[in-house]
Amino acid sequence: MAKLRMTGRGLWITTLVAPPLAFVALFIVYPIIAAFAYAFFDWQGLLRGEFVGFANFHQVLFVEPYASWTRNAFTHNIIVFFALMVLQNGLGFLLAYGLWRGLPGARFHRIAVFMPVVLSTIIVGYLWKLFYHPLFGPVNQVLRGIGLDQLAQPWLGQSSTALWALIIANAWHLVGFPTLVFLAGMQRIPTEILDAARMETESEWVKITQIVWPLVAPSATIVFVLLFVGAFNWFELPYIMAGLDGSPFGSTDVLGLYFYRTAFGNVSAGTQDFGLGSALAVLIFIFIAAVASVITVRLRAREIQV
Amino acid sequence: MTVATANPPQHNSLLGTLGRDGLIQIILIANTFIMLAPIVIMVFSAFKTNPEIFQSPFSIPDFTHVDNFVRIWTETNFLRYLINSFVVTGGAMALVLTLGTMAAYAIARYEFFGASFILLFFLAGLTLPLKLAIIPLFMLMRDLGLLNNQFSLIFVYTAMGLPTTVFIMTGFIRSLPNELEDAARMDGASEARIMWAIMLPLVRPAMVIAGIQNVVPIWNDFFFPLVFIQNDNLKTLPQGLTTFMGEYSTDYGVLYSGLTLSALPIIIIYILLSRQFIAGMTAGAIK
Numbered sequence: 355m356a357k358l359r360m361t362g363r364g365l366w367i368t369t370l371v372a373p374p375l376a377f378v379a380l381f382i383v384y385p386i387i388a389a390f391a392y393a394f395f396d397w398q399g400l401l402r403g404e405f406v407g408f409a410n411f412h413q414v415l416f417v418e419p420y421a422s423w424t425r426n427a428f429t430h431n432i433i434v435f436f437a438l439m440v441l442q443n444g445l446g447f448l449l450a451y452g453l454w455r456g457l458p459g460a461r462f463h464r465i466a467v468f469m470p471v472v473l474s475t476i477i478v479g480y481l482w483k484l485f486y487h488p489l490f491g492p493v494n495q496v497l498r499g500i501g502l503d504q505l506a507q508p509w510l511g512q513s514s515t516a517l518w519a520l521i522i523a524n525a526w527h528l529v530g531f532p533t534l535v536f537l538a539g540m541q542r543i544p545t546e547i548l549d550a551a552r553m554e555t556e557s558e559w560v561k562i563t564q565i566v567w568p569l570v571a572p573s574a575t576i577v578f579v580l581l582f583v584g585a586f587n588w589f590e591l592p593y594i595m596a597g598l599d600g601s602p603f604g605s606t607d608v609l610g611l612y613f614y615r616t617a618f619g620n621v622s623a624g625t626q627d628f629g630l631g632s633a634l635a636v637l638i639f640i641f642i643a644a645v646a647s648v649i650t651v652r653l654r655a656r657e658i659q660v
Numbered sequence: 661m662t663v664a665t666a667n668p669p670q671h672n673s674l675l676g677t678l679g680r681d682g683l684i685q686i687i688l689i690a691n692t693f694i695m696l697a698p699i700v701i702m703v704f705s706a707f708k709t710n711p712e713i714f715q716s717p718f719s720i721p722d723f724t725h726v727d728n729f730v731r732i733w734t735e736t737n738f739l740r741y742l743i744n745s746f747v748v749t750g751g752a753m754a755l756v757l758t759l760g761t762m763a764a765y766a767i768a769r770y771e772f773f774g775a776s777f778i779l780l781f782f783l784a785g786l787t788l789p790l791k792l793a794i795i796p797l798f799m800l801m802r803d804l805g806l807l808n809n810q811f812s813l814i815f816v817y818t819a820m821g822l823p824t825t826v827f828i829m830t831g832f833i834r835s836l837p838n839e840l841e842d843a844a845r846m847d848g849a850s851e852a853r854i855m856w857a858i859m860l861p862l863v864r865p866a867m868v869i870a871g872i873q874n875v876v877p878i879w880n881d882f883f884f885p886l887v888f889i890q891n892d893n894l895k896t897l898p899q900g901l902t903t904f905m906g907e908y909s910t911d912y913g914v915l916y917s918g919l920t921l922s923a924l925p926i927i928i929i930y931i932l933l934s935r936q937f938i939a940g941m942t943a944g945a946i947k
Contacts, residue, residue, distance in 0.1 A: 374826070377819045378782060448687070457685050473926065474881075476882045531945075587792075
């Protein structure tokens, strides 16, 4: 009797757990493991050729022109990460601090700052592409309208500004996310600590740096890691606004575009190469996993339990 | 623990407080303006012709001038893309919530060998950037005969949504009291009946959070359709957008109206349910 009941229970648990496990195993775990394996083979289109060891890795890292494409794209990802760290997470922290005071209209401001976050990157990308249009775009029209005609320029059409134009669009799209994560962190700070701090100091700066910032450390850990992963997975926004080649002249090329182009080919790069593409994917993957782990461990260490 | 908002400073000078709060208010208003202005310009421009956009880009348009919308509606596959997005998102959400609740329920309510390992297995999927596994996924879909088939998207989105769903639901289901369940078990109710009739009605709030967390990225996704779907009649809205943005590349009013039509559904739902959206979309990042 007891045994029968046990098997019935085991069967029931299996029924509950097996189908979701199967989905994750087949569509997440298997592809990621396979991506590692693919990188060690030579590929002819969709056909797997012979085992080539580390040849694909060697090619994307050290053989020209791949080596300089890789370096170029990687450098841009680094720039994007640090720029967004300031424009998105830094601004997000300041906005959260402002919202936290609960001044009149705070609820409305909170809804507004998060509104772009719900939009598809594709919509945001096209919208800002239209905004940066040299003649019809509101950006240049505003500059001309306030007499700064000399500042009006083809933002997306020249190498010096294109990447920054994309970064601004991204910050507009997503600044609401770190804002509200930081805000939630601030709202969890116990009132007693804040009252005690108010007794000690008048200075807003001291309160921010000595009290609020250390106490929202868990929120900071999360948004830093998510931004890092996001910056090195950057694909949709440059794809829509700058195209698959990272135009003009590769000045907006990032690892995501470069990987996609290498793997699936495009008009200028010609044929697709799953071997080189997989090698790139594996390298990006290891880099993201390694750095994200280090960031997490380092930042966790400074989190304080309240 | 009390929530700290709007603590009136006790012995600051009133003037200093006013100055500081005034500065904060100015920054917040400026930021809100920057957040909303692009959306307003998009909607306004959708009602304008090219010369109007060029000459008076920020003026309030004649809202009865809907030619641009009519062209999007009649000349492009917009409605088709919209329906496809609903089908794919709906299918994936149904699967994600069903399977996610099943797994979370088993992990949270039963003690069995491997439960914590299974939870870890799901959590591992939380942080892995699946985009980088697109080549094997492409080959897998080809072998399954699912390229150019909406099930490819539904399955991938389901798998992607499961880790967060299991994570959110497990935490919530664990927090439910045992008494109801034990009482029902005493009465001889089967495990399936206990789950369906007693526990599931209680987990609805967590389902809303998990649902919103997943529905927005799935509705907005572009990357997987880009790789899996070529057939124009199967394209989702973000992907279809790239098709007609190319076709009307110099007809700015039409472009803006295409963007407006695509953005409108989610913006309206967001305005109506902003509290749930914010809670749901930041759920993974807030303990």
